[in-house]
């Protein structure tokens with residue numbers, strides 16, 4: 001049952017769920033709710049629950065937050081199957097997936113800075129901010145090669161070309177039903193210039209490599225699922241079932257964030273709140 005760490009795990013059980021936190025801060029009650037929901041879904045079916053540390057962003061992730069995540073989950077009484085995967089150890093796997101998309105002619109280097117994109121007069125706004133106006137999509141091969149040799153680049157998926165190749169796609173959300181793929185954010189980044197990969201690519205590669213059948217996560221990632229479904233189709237990877245849950249709100253009505261120090265599991269624990277009380281409130 002144990003599989004090569006960088007390869008595909010052999011999965012016997014019908015359901016595999018995961019909790020995939022980024023160690024950029026302390027977990028709060030919302031994370032506990034999400035992890036608990038994924039854990040319950042797996043355990044109720046006699047399936048597997050795995051833990052994956054999404055630490056590709058070396059500019060923001062810290063080892064002490066990873067230790068705190070492990071301690072918080074243990075305190076909550078959640079157990080997981082198999083080794084903990086760390087995305088920072090899988091860079092070559094993500095690079096191979098990127099290379100495949102480049103070879104398919106569906107990815108292009110992008111030299112624009114955030115400021116360039118924000119300044120593009122016609123940039124329309126999607127749910128997650130400005131839609132990339134496509135500036136670098138039309139660079140000719142010679143300019144691309146020349147600039148690639150001289151400056152760092154991000155890589156973007158050419159969404160129109162990708163959808164033309166994949167044909168219409170859909171994915172299923174447990175509460176909102178079937179969704180037709182529509183990528184509102186435009187040509188999204190599949191490799192950041194600073195870290196060489198990006199969340200969207202790493203997450204689809206790893207969900208497939210770990211045999212994840214059911215993705216339980218917050219509603220904030222609902223929109224991103226469209227692009228992930230498209231990447232799955234292009235890379236020939238299976239599509240999990242999705243369970244996006246509402247985000248927990250703080251006393252001020254705003255969604256909980258890692259900066260809400262009073263709501264972190266560590267702070268609640270220090271105040272004497274018990275795991276049972278946290279789990280009952282999730």
Ligand code: GLU
Pocket residue numbers: 020021022054203216217221
């Ligand atoms: N690593 C992401 C986060 O902490 C979650 C990714 C996912 O569940 O797909 O927000």
